[in-house]
Amino acid sequence: MHELAVIENILKISTEVAEENNLSEIDRINLCVGKLHHLNEMIMQNAFSAVKTGSLLLKAELVILWEPLKLMCSDCQSVYEPKENVFSCPVCGSPSTEVVRGRELYVKSIEGQ
Amino acid sequence: MEIKVLKNVLDRNNNIAEKNRELLRIKNTAMVNMISSPGAGKTTILEKTIPMLKEKYSVGVIEGDAYTSKDAMRLKKFNIPVVQINTEGACHLDSNSIYEAFKELDLEELDIIFVENVGNLICPAAFDLGETIRVAILSTTEGEDKPSKYPMVLRDSKVVILNKTDLLPYLEFNKKEFVDDILAVNPQIKLIEMAASLDSGISEWVDWLMKWRSHVGDQSFSG
Numbered sequence: 001m002h003e004l005a006v007i008e009n010i011l012k013i014s015t016e017v018a019e020e021n022n023l024s025e026i027d028r029i030n031l032c033v034g035k036l037h038h039l040n041e042m043i044m045q046n047a048f049s050a051v052k053t054g055s056l057l058l059k060a061e062l063v064i065l066w067e068p069l070k071l072m073c074s075d076c077q078s079v080y081e082p083k084e085n086v087f088s089c090p091v092c093g094s095p096s097t098e099v100v101r102g103r104e105l106y107v108k109s110i111e112g113q
Numbered sequence: 114m115e116i117k118v119l120k121n122v123l124d125r126n127n128n129i130a131e132k133n134r135e136l137l138r139i140k141n142t143a144m145v146n147m148i149s150s151p152g153a154g155k156t157t158i159l160e161k162t163i164p165m166l167k168e169k170y171s172v173g174v175i176e177g178d179a180y181t182s183k184d185a186m187r188l189k190k191f192n193i194p195v196v197q198i199n200t201e202g203a204c205h206l207d208s209n210s211i212y213e214a215f216k217e218l219d220l221e222e223l224d225i226i227f228v229e230n231v232g233n234l235i236c237p238a239a240f241d242l243g244e245t246i247r248v249a250i251l252s253t254t255e256g257e258d259k260p261s262k263y264p265m266v267l268r269d270s271k272v273v274i275l276n277k278t279d280l281l282p283y284l285e286f287n288k289k290e291f292v293d294d295i296l297a298v299n300p301q302i303k304l305i306e307m308a309a310s311l312d313s314g315i316s317e318w319v320d321w322l323m324k325w326r327s328h329v330g331d332q333s334f335s336g
Binding site: 002005006009010013014017018021023031036037038084085086087088095096099105106107108109110111112113 | 114115116117118119120121122123124125203204205207235236238239240260261262263264265268294296297298299300
């Protein structure tokens with residue numbers, strides 16, 4: 001769904017960085033995505049193939065590093081991956097939690113020449 | 114060679130959202146971002162809410178719709194400013210479209226702006242518009258499993274409305290599971306049960322909105 005908007009931004013960021021560093025070809029874009037974003041890998045890859053144009057991006061592949069959803073209990077400070085979206089703490093049962101991982105959505109690096 | 118980038122993909126959207134938020138703060142206007150599936154009842158809820166709020170507050174609406182102006186037409190009868198944004202098929206509103214819509218509104222004059230986002234529970238959750246609060250609307254016909262399938266929208270919402278409760282006798286809807294799952298994702302959320310077309314739950318919602326509006330800018334308000 002919103003994969004296309006995300007991919008367009010990724011290409012914009014990567015192109016800018018490649019130009020600043022005088023790259024003529026991007027081989028790989030390493031992207032970090034948190035699970036909380038509900039982004040679908042297959043749709044992202046399809047959108048990426050459809051949208052990448054021009055010699056700079058022609059050979060580029062998109063590599064997605066998935067970050068799991070991790071929460072920290074505000075009461076007992078346990079850090080855990082919630083199962084089946086039950087966010088409350090499995091150790092002490094507290095409903096008060098903070099998302100520590102899983103909201104990431106950033107271009108980690110690009111590789112090219 | 115590998116070049117470190119470490120740049121947030123939604124930076125541009127987030128930056129404009131912050132600009133919107135600052136603008137709203139300066140003008141003392143509050144904005145409610147309403148997120149739901151298609152057909153959950155966002156427009157009907159607004160049709161019931163606006164006449165009651167209008168007595169005390171100056172209200173405007175930003176209507177996000179993929180292609181039509183049908184929802185905007187339903188709200189124009191209240192003689193309030195309604196700005197229509199057609200997303201041309203896109204599945205969410207972004208902060209820039211809100212920034213553009215602000216140009217057609219007198220923010221100085223308005224107390225509350227409702228944003229009716231495009232009907233979708235996933236994509237709008239990722240796009241900060243600069244809103245003051247987010248409200249999720251789910252309806253009984255969608256089934257009780259929605260909270261566990263779409264945790265992000267509920268995690269970030271201040272209120273969740275369960276609409277179409279009048280249909281409960283005809284549905285196999287497990288309300289306990291629904292409520293438990295919502296609270297498992299966001300224990301601080303305010304849950305309002307509603308049958309908007311029958312006016313049930315509307316006054317609880319409007320009362321909550323009025324109380325919230327009078328505390329905007331006051332960080333201690335928990336709702």
